[in-house]
Every structure is written in C-alpha cells, then in structure tokens.
Amino acid sequence: MTQRTLELTVDGVKVSVPEGATLLDACRKAGKDVPTFCWAANLTPANVCRICVVELGGARTLVPACSRKAEAGQVVQTDSPRVHLSRKLVLELLGSSVDMSLSRDFQALSKRYGARPERFGNKAARAEAGARDAAHAGHHHPGDGAQAATVGQPVKVDNALFVRDYEKCMLCYKCVEACGTDAQNTFAIAVAGRGFEARISTEHDVALDDSACVFCGNCIGVCPTGALMFASEHELRAQGRWDESKQTVTDTVCAYCGVGCVLSLTVQDNEIVRVTSPSDSSVTGGHLCVKGRFGYGFVKGG
Amino acid sequence: MDVRPTAPPPTEDERRAVDAALGPPDAEGPVTASEARARRTHLLPALRAVQERLGFVSEGALGYVCARLGLPPAEGYGVASFYALLALGERPRAFAHVCDDVACRAAGAERLCADVEKSLGPAFSAPHRADPGQPHPKTAARWARSPCLGLCEQAPAALVTVAGAAPVEQAFGGATVDKVRRALGGEPVEPLPCTLGGAGPRRLLARAGVVDATSLDDYRRRGGYEALRRALEVGPEAVLREVTDAKLVGRGGAAFPTGRKWDAVAKAPVRPHYVVCNADESEPGTFKDRVLLELDPFSLVEAMTLAGFAVGAEQGYLYLRGEYPLARRRLENALAKARARGLLGGDVMGRGVRFELELRVGAGAYICGEETALFNSIEGFRGEPRSKPPFPVQAGLFGKPTAINNVETLVATLDIVREGAAAYASVGTAGSPGTKLFCVSGAVQAPGVYEVPFGTSLGALLALCGGVKGRLRAILLGGAAGTFVGPEALDLPLSFEGARAAGATLGSGVVLVLDDSVDLRDQLRRLAAFFRDESCGQCVPCRVGTVRQEELLARLARGAPSGSVKEELQLLRELGQAMRDASICGLGQTASSAVESAVKLGVFEGKP
Ligand SMILES: Cc1cc2nc3c(=O)[nH]c(=O)nc-3n(C[C@H](O)[C@H](O)[C@H](O)COP(=O)(O)O)c2cc1C
Numbered sequence: 001m002t003q004r005t006l007e008l009t010v011d012g013v014k015v016s017v018p019e020g021a022t023l024l025d026a027c028r029k030a031g032k033d034v035p036t037f038c039w040a041a042n043l044t045p046a047n048v049c050r051i052c053v054v055e056l057g058g059a060r061t062l063v064p065a066c067s068r069k070a071e072a073g074q075v076v077q078t079d080s081p082r083v084h085l086s087r088k089l090v091l092e093l094l095g096s097s098v099d100m101s102l103s104r105d106f107q108a109l110s111k112r113y114g115a116r117p118e119r120f121g122n123k124a125a126r127a128e129a130g131a132r133d134a135a136h137a138g139h140h141h142p143g144d145g146a147q148a149a150t151v152g153q154p155v156k157v158d159n160a161l162f163v164r165d166y167e168k169c170m171l172c173y174k175c176v177e178a179c180g181t182d183a184q185n186t187f188a189i190a191v192a193g194r195g196f197e198a199r200i201s202t203e204h205d206v207a208l209d210d211s212a213c214v215f216c217g218n219c220i221g222v223c224p225t226g227a228l229m230f231a232s233e234h235e236l237r238a239q240g241r242w243d244e245s246k247q248t249v250t251d252t253v254c255a256y257c258g259v260g261c262v263l264s265l266t267v268q269d270n271e272i273v274r275v276t277s278p279s280d281s282s283v284t285g286g287h288l289c290v291k292g293r294f295g296y297g298f299v300k301g302g
Numbered sequence: 303m304d305v306r307p308t309a310p311p312p313t314e315d316e317r318r319a320v321d322a323a324l325g326p327p328d329a330e331g332p333v334t335a336s337e338a339r340a341r342r343t344h345l346l347p348a349l350r351a352v353q354e355r356l357g358f359v360s361e362g363a364l365g366y367v368c369a370r371l372g373l374p375p376a377e378g379y380g381v382a383s384f385y386a387l388l389a390l391g392e393r394p395r396a397f398a399h400v401c402d403d404v405a406c407r408a409a410g411a412e413r414l415c416a417d418v419e420k421s422l423g424p425a426f427s428a429p430h431r432a433d434p435g436q437p438h439p440k441t442a443a444r445w446a447r448s449p450c451l452g453l454c455e456q457a458p459a460a461l462v463t464v465a466g467a468a469p470v471e472q473a474f475g476g477a478t479v480d481k482v483r484r485a486l487g488g489e490p491v492e493p494l495p496c497t498l499g500g501a502g503p504r505r506l507l508a509r510a511g512v513v514d515a516t517s518l519d520d521y522r523r524r525g526g527y528e529a530l531r532r533a534l535e536v537g538p539e540a541v542l543r544e545v546t547d548a549k550l551v552g553r554g555g556a557a558f559p560t561g562r563k564w565d566a567v568a569k570a571p572v573r574p575h576y577v578v579c580n581a582d583e584s585e586p587g588t589f590k591d592r593v594l595l596e597l598d599p600f601s602l603v604e605a606m607t608l609a610g611f612a613v614g615a616e617q618g619y620l621y622l623r624g625e626y627p628l629a630r631r632r633l634e635n636a637l638a639k640a641r642a643r644g645l646l647g648g649d650v651m652g653r654g655v656r657f658e659l660e661l662r663v664g665a666g667a668y669i670c671g672e673e674t675a676l677f678n679s680i681e682g683f684r685g686e687p688r689s690k691p692p693f694p695v696q697a698g699l700f701g702k703p704t705a706i707n708n709v710e711t712l713v714a715t716l717d718i719v720r721e722g723a724a725a726y727a728s729v730g731t732a733g734s735p736g737t738k739l740f741c742v743s744g745a746v747q748a749p750g751v752y753e754v755p756f757g758t759s760l761g762a763l764l765a766l767c768g769g770v771k772g773r774l775r776a777i778l779l780g781g782a783a784g785t786f787v788g789p790e791a792l793d794l795p796l797s798f799e800g801a802r803a804a805g806a807t808l809g810s811g812v813v814l815v816l817d818d819s820v821d822l823r824d825q826l827r828r829l830a831a832f833f834r835d836e837s838c839g840q841c842v843p844c845r846v847g848t849v850r851q852e853e854l855l856a857r858l859a860r861g862a863p864s865g866s867v868k869e870e871l872q873l874l875r876e877l878g879q880a881m882r883d884a885s886i887c888g889l890g891q892t893a894s895s896a897v898e899s900a901v902k903l904g905v906f907e908g909k910p
C-alpha cells in the first residue's frame with residue numbers, strides 16, 4: 001500500500017510527512033525544536049502537559065503538537081508570541097507547584113522561555129504524609145493566597161526496590177500508561193482524585209506490596225521528573241553520594257531468560273545504581289520485567 | 303490483565319447494594335478483557351448504588367464492584383475518587399450539601415452556612431491527617447458546602463441525602479436550618495415552585511407548570527408526541543432539513559448548529575450511532591433544564607426519540623446531574639410509561655422504528671457536562687475530557703458517531719418539526735431565530751425561568767422579572783464561564799450575535815443580577831474556587847492555573863496584592879491567556895473569562 005504524504009508549512013518552511021504523522025513529526029522534520037514532557041515515542045500520547053503547544057492557522061486555541069494529526073495545507077508556527085507565552089506559563093505553573101529540580105529539560109526550557117515561577121509567590125509548606133491522598137474531590141481549603149500551593153509531601157517508601165517521591169510528580173500520566181495497556185498490563189496505579197488534588201495512586205493508596213504491582217519498574221523507566229526512583233539512587237542522593245561524573249552506562253543483554261532484553265546499566269563506584277532499557281530497542285521498547293530491572297543484586301560486589 | 307483483589311470481602315449490605323445495581327452474579331469465572339471493557343459502563347451506576355445505600359463507597363464495596371466488573375481496583379478507585387458526591391470514608395448516612403455558590407451567596411448563603419454550622423457542627427473537609435494506606439478515615443461531619451445546585455431562583459439551596467435500603471434525596475430552595483434538619487431526619491420538604499414567565503409565544507415552556515408531569519395521557523392531550531408522529535411520517539431527511547433550516551444552535555453553551563451536527567451523525571458510515579442528552583446542567587446560575595425535566599419530562603423523551611430517528615440511532619443515553627433527585631424520579635416515571643405504551647422499544651409508535659433510552663445519573667462533577675468527559679463518565683472512566691479532534695460526530699460515545707445535545711436544544715426541535723422551520727423563525731432575530739430560556743436569579747423581584755424571543759433586550763427581560771431590586775451593580779451573563787456586564791448593558795440584545803458584538807456570551811442562559819450590596823471581589827473568589835474544584839486535573843494550564851488564579855484573587859480580595867494591583871492584574875492576564883490558549887477543554891479555556899470581564903468593571907479599583 002502506498003502511503004500518502006501531506007505537505008504543510010512550519011515556520012514558513014514547507015515540509016511533507018506521511019499521512020498519520022503528528023504536527024510534532026512535522027515540526028521535527030522542519031528542524032524545529034518543540035519541547036515535550038508527557039509525550040514519549042513508546043507511549044500513547046497523554047496530551048496533558050501542554051508544553052508542546054503550537055499555533056495552527058485557523059484554530060481558536062493553540063494545539064498540542066504531540067498528538068494533533070498533521071493535515072495537508074496546515075500553517076504552523078512554533079515560536080509565535082502566543083506559543084511563547086503559553087510555554088512560559090506552563091513552565092511557571094509546573095515550577096511553582098512541583099519539584100522539577102531533577103528534570104534537565106525543565107531547567108533548559110525555563111532559561112529559554114524566561115520562566116519565573118516565583119512570580120506566583122513562595123511555595124507553601126509540604127503536606128503531611130497521606131494528606132493529599134485523603135483529599136475529597138471538589139473540596140479544598142481556600143487559602144489566603146499568600147503562598148503558592150504545591151504538591152509537596154514526604155517521599156513514599158513502602159518497598160525495597162523503588163521510592164515514589166510525588167513532590168516531584170508533574171502528573172504526566174506516563175507511569176500509568178506504562179503500567180497499563182502501553183506495556184505492563186498490570187494496572188497497579190491510576191490517576192485518582194480531581195483537579196489540583198489529582199494524584200497517582202494505588203487503590204485506597206495501599207502500599208505497592210499490597211497492590212497488583214509486580215515491580216517491573218517500567219514506571220520508573222518512563223518518569224521524566226525523578227519522582228519514581230530506584231531505592232539505590234534515592235539512597236545515594238540522600239547521602240549526597242550521587243555523582244553523575246563518576247557514572248558509566250554499559251549496554252548488555254539480560255541473562256535471565258531467552259527473550260534477550262537490552263539492559264543499560266548505570267554504574268557508579270563499581271555498583272549498579274540504575275537499570276534501564278533503550279526506548280527504541282526493538283526487543284523491549286524500553287520496558288523490562290522485575291528480573292532484568294532489579295535482579296542485579298548478585299552483580300554487586302561480584 | 304492481572305486483577306488482584308486486595309480489598310476486604312464485602313459485607314452483606316455492600317454485596318446487596320452492588321448486586322441490586324449489577325444484577326445477581328452469575329457463575330462468574332474470571333472476566334476476560336473484552337468482557338471487562340463492556341461491563342465497565344456499569345461502574346458509576348454501581349458506585350452510586352453503594353453510596354445511596356451505605357452513605358459512602360467502602361473499600362469492601364469498591365473491591366466487590368471491581369471484581370464483578372473485572373476492573374483493576376486502582377482504576378475503580380481512580381473513578382470513585384473523581385466524584386464529589388461519592389464519599390470514600392465513612393460518614394453519617396444523612397448528609398446535607400449546602401450551596402454557597404454565586405446566586406446563593408448573593409442571597410445570604412454564608413449566613414445560612416454559619417447557622418448550619420452552629421446547629422450541625424463543622425462542615426466536612428477532607429480529614430487532615432491520614433495513615434498511609436488508610437487514606438479515608440471516618441468523619442462525623444453531617445454537611446458540606448456545595449457548588450451551585452441549580453436552584454438559584456430559590457436561593458439559598460440545599461441537597462440532602464439519606465442513605466439506606468430506601469434512600470431519600472431531596473433538593474430544595476428557600477433553605478433554612480430547620481428545613482435542612484427536617485430533611486436530614488428523612489421528613490419531606492416541600493419544593494418551591496419556580497416562577498415561569500416570558501414574552502411572546504410560549505414554546506419551550508408551553509406545557510411546563512400546566513401539564514401533569516407524571517401523566518403520559520395529559521402530555522399527549524397537550525400536543526405531546528405530535529412532533530414524533532410528524533417526523534415518522536416525513537422521514538429522517540425532512541427532519542434534518544427542518545432543523546437545519548430553523549438555524550437551531552445548541553443551548554448548552556457552545557452554540558453549535560444542531561442541523562449540522564445531526565447531519566454529520568446521520569451520514570457517518572460507522573455504526574451504531576448514539577444520541578445523548580446532556581442534562582448535567584452544572585454551570586453556576588443555570589436551572590432551565592431542571593425546570594423542563596421536572597415539569598415536562600415526556601417532552602425530552604419524545605425529543606430524544608425524534609433525534610434518534612433523525613440520525614439513525616437506536617440507543618440513547620440521558621445523562622442527568624446527580625443533584626437533581628426530583629428530575630430523576632420524573633424521568634424514571636416518564637421512561638417507564640413511554641416504554642409500557644410502545645413509545646420506546648423495538649417498535650416505536652407501531653412504525654417499526656427501534657429506540658431505547660437509558661437514564662444515567664452523575665455524581666457531582668461539573669466537568670462531566672463537557673461532552674467528551676460525559677462520554678467517559680458513561681463508559682466508566684474518569685470524567686476527563688478527550689482531545690478533539692476527533693469530534694463526537696465522528697467518534698463519540700463508545701467511540702461511535704454521537705449526536706449530543708443540551709436538554710433545551712432537544713426540546714426546541716419538537717416545535718421545529720411540528721410547526722416547521724418557517725413558523726419557528728417567526729420570532730427571534732435573523733441570526734438567532736426562535737425563543738430562548740433565561741435563568742434569571744439574584745436581585746430581581748421575581749427570579750425564575752423566562753422564555754423570550756431572541757433579540758429581546760436585557761433590560762426588557764429584567765422588566766419581565768419585575769425589575770431590579772436595589773441598585774444594579776453588575777450582571778453575570780452566561781454563567782461562571784460567561785462574562786460580567788455593567789448597568790450600561792441593559793440595551794444589549796439577547797441574541798448570539800448581539801452578545802458576541804458586545805464581547806459577552808449567552809452561555810447557558812444565565813442572567814445573575816447583582817446589586818451594590820454584593821461584594822464582587824468575594825464573588826470572583828468563589829468563581830475561582832469553583833473552577834479550581836471542578837477542574838478535572840488533566841492539563842497543567844487548568845490544573846495549576848485555576849489554583850493560581852484563586853490565590854491571586856484571594857490576595858486582591860484581602861487588599862494584599864503581591865507587588866502592586868497593576869502587577870497582579872498583568873499576571874492575571876497572562877494566566878488567562880495561557881489557560882485560554884493551552885488548556886484542553888472549555889473549562890480551562892473559560893476559567894478566567896468572568897474574572898477578566900469583572901476587571902473591566904473596575905472591581906479592583908479602590909479599597910476592598
Ligand atoms: C466545562 C463544561 C461544562 C459543560 N456543561 C454542560 C452542561 O451541563 N450541559 C450542556 O448541555 N452542555 C454543557 N457543556 C457543553 C457541551 O460540551 C456541549 O457543547 C453541549 O452539550 C452540546 O449540546 P448543544 O449543541 O445542544 O448545546 C459544557 C461544556 C464545558 C466545557
């Protein structure tokens with residue numbers, strides 16, 4: 001079957017893309033750098049962070065490049081004043097409510113768009129453990145506006161393998177998709193609550209051990225903000241020993257079974273501190289199982 | 303799919319509540335993925351049934367619902383925790399929701415809340431401290447504040463629910479502590495009649511208040527089912543033509559041409575087609591659909607059948623907001639009678655046409671009035687709007703071509719089909735033919751639902767309501783997502799083009815009149831709190847933007863701007879622009895519209 005191609009204009013440059021391509025594909029083809037947070041090549045677009053918005057001729061609002069399908073004749077602007085303003089505000093809204101300190105993309109974009117999250121005031125104190133999980137839809141304490149509400153809360157440490165630091169959660173939905181139909185089909189976690197109190201949660205916020213979680217770690221692999229983190233990395237960071245300058249990444253093939261998953265091992269001081277898989281790997285699509293992801297205990301010191 | 307039950311086994315009461323909603327369990331083996339997908343649509347009805355019986359959705363009940371539906375518990379929890387009327391921690395079976403939204407505020411809701419607090423104790427607020435894994439402790443609170451209950455013409459209003467084997471739900475205006483207490487005790491509280499008025503021909507309100515709303519015979523005596531009879535005679539194409547020629551546009555707020563919508567569904571090659579009635583009416587200040595549903599429920603059943611016939615749909619869904627118990631009872635009665643008399647089912651009016659209609663009841667989520675969020679809610683997902691395109695006419699409910707319309711839009715088609723497009727356009731303006739319902743509340747002598755021809759001036763409408771009480775300060779047109787106009791706007795012609803030219807919107811027909819005794823800054827804060835509470839939380843501009851907007855307005859209301867008022871207003875403008883431009887759906891896109899219009903009225907000039 002021959003695939004039709006579509007021609008459109010991005011920032012004045014004509015590009016053609018195959019039918020079914022997104023505006024993001026078209027923008028990239030035109031050499032334009034359109035930022036993304038919640039989009040990933042190996043996941044269904046969640047279409048929620050809105051950092052990727054572009055101006056589409058004839059549209060009332062801006063449109064998300066990551067999920068809007070390209071159509072012939074479209075005229076797209078990736079750097080208009082409206083695009084600039086919306087991206088700056090998205091960064092400021094995230095920066096003022098979420099701990100984005102581990103996202104390099106966020107740092108770079110904040111500089112590029114001149115985002116100043118502090119315009120919205122000083123961050124409010126973090127909530128007590130469990131308080132955000134107890135929120136009731138449609139009810140919040142109206143504050144006096146003196147401080148900026150955040151998703152701040154203590155780290156959830158309920159198992160030996162990974163921690164969930166939802167103070168860093170930008171609610172990109174990636175972990176939910178990875179745990180669900182896009183990879184793992186386990187559905188241990190979902191988005192719960194509503195509005196600013198929306199959160200990633202197991203049923204009734206039970207510990208991961210008590211949930212359906214099989215500890216494949218695929219959610220960690222896709223998390224863009226470091227909210228989900230290997231316990232090993234979390235410990236090293238807490239001790240102030242996490243040092244990327246001392247780390248190397250080595251690709252190898254997992255030896256547990258016959259599938260042959262590609263593993264990328266991050267090693268610091270002779271210890272494996274993180275195991276990932278390339279998202280463009282044809283075998284894994286970036287996803288692994290508990291053995292490949294966490295079964296490295298035996299390598300340690302070996 | 304790996305569904306591992308983690309919840310405690312259900313108690314007898316929990317099991318009974320769920321089985322009543324889902325039917326007795328058959329010898330259920332494991333549910334396959336495709337069965338689970340099909341069963342998921344029963345999730346919200348099952349959760350509501352549990353709430354109605356136990357007064358909250360317990361862990362055991364939720365676990366049992368999920369097991370019966372083959373649904374991962376985390377997903378069931380994600381859905382249950384989305385709705386404001388579903389409690390996840392145990393609370394008293396008798397519970398009151400007291401409206402403190404815009405119209406009720408103007409009618410002393412804060413005073414009522416203070417009195418209720420004195421009588422019943424502190425209002426519900428999510429428990430402050432919870433042990434991880436045990437997030438929803440028991441609460442003793444017997445009441446909570448509520449957004450608009452759609453009873454604004456009789457403000458202040460309350461909704462009282464008493465859970466049990468025979469649950470009692472009552473919503474009433476003219477609320478007092480005494481009425482709330484009586485309702486909590488399960489005693490009936492007489493509903494107040496809604497003032498109905500207008501000028502020109504009565505079409506939408508022709509029967510309301512006159513017909514016996516529970517009698518199909520009386521409905522038919524007064525012209526009921528004449529439109530459907532005519533439709534069946536002339537055929538679907540002729541119906542589509544009349545609706546298009548009448549230039550009917552949607553009354554739910556977006557003002558989209560109904561003929562074009564129906565045509566697109568009728569022509570869609572994918573089958574089946576669906577029709578959906580959007581009766582989620584939750585826009586603050588809106589109550590016209592409630593009045594139609596309570597006083598003339600058969601008209602909606604007829605109109606949906608007609609719509610189904612026109613677009614080739616054999617199944618319809620009517621999605622009613624959860625806070626309308628009387629409308630629900632009236633609709634259940636109307637559906638049962640229409641079914642019994644062959645006006646629904648496999649052979650409508652003996653003409654070989656098949657149409658079934660199912661009532662679905664929401665559970666406290668304004669966002670579920672957004673059409674695609676409504677589909678998700680019916681399908682058993684979180685009420686999160688979908689990204690458009692694809693539009694509902696291409697891929698709507700269950701991914702199929704769907705015509706979704708507001709209650710008033712649907713009822714308007716009855717006149718159009720019965721009398722013809724030309725007769726319909728005999729009143730109104732060239733751009734907006736016909737009549738429109740307005741929900742007038744606040745500082746007028748006789749608040750109520752008024753039917754007037756499009757083009758009637760705002761001042762003339764207020765005169766029909768007996769005029770303004772006190773000195774007019776501002777009018778909120780179109781609802782929370784609408785715009786404030788000042789006293790100089792009384793000449794504004796109430797038509798879609800007239801409103802547009804004035805930079806305003808008719809929205810859902812809200813006309814909330816505020817006199818100068820009302821603290822506008824406080825009202826704006828309430829509006830901002832509403833959007834924060836009702837945001838689904840999906841997209842960053844709205845999820846966080848509505849919080850920042852509320853914080854900003856709280857500072858301004860206290861007279862404590864960060865920097866200068868001018869700087870705050872600049873920040874507000876930028877925030878508004880980003881929410882408008884980058885939000886997924888209409889909620890975020892309009893969340894700053896009323897606030898920004900109020901700035902133009904000089905609300906933030908001078909001392910608070
Ligand atoms: C946040 C939000 C809430 C809405 N609530 C309602 C509602 O309660 N009732 C309604 O008819 N339309 C509502 N709408 C508009 C619907 O999305 C849709 O446009 C309408 O149901 C179409 O019907 P109509 O063409 O007959 O107006 C809402 C839209 C948004 C964005």
Ligand code: SF4
Pocket residue numbers: 175178179184186187188189212213214215216217218219220
């Ligand atoms: S580790 Fe795997 S199963 Fe557990 S929550 Fe993450 S993706 Fe789901």
Ligand code: SF4
Pocket residue numbers: 168169170171172173174175176200219222223224225226227228
């Ligand atoms: S935990 Fe990470 S992957 Fe999951 S929603 Fe939050 S930021 Fe996204």
Ligand code: SF4
Pocket residue numbers: 669686687836837838839840841842844845885886887888889890891
């Ligand atoms: S604009 Fe608000 S309500 Fe609409 S999808 Fe985004 S977060 Fe949800």
Ligand code: FES
Pocket residue numbers: 035036037038039046047048049050051052053064065066067
């Ligand atoms: S990357 Fe497009 S919306 Fe997040």
Ligand code: FES
Pocket residue numbers: 401402403404405406407449450451452453454457458459586587588
């Ligand atoms: S019922 Fe209270 S504002 Fe509408």
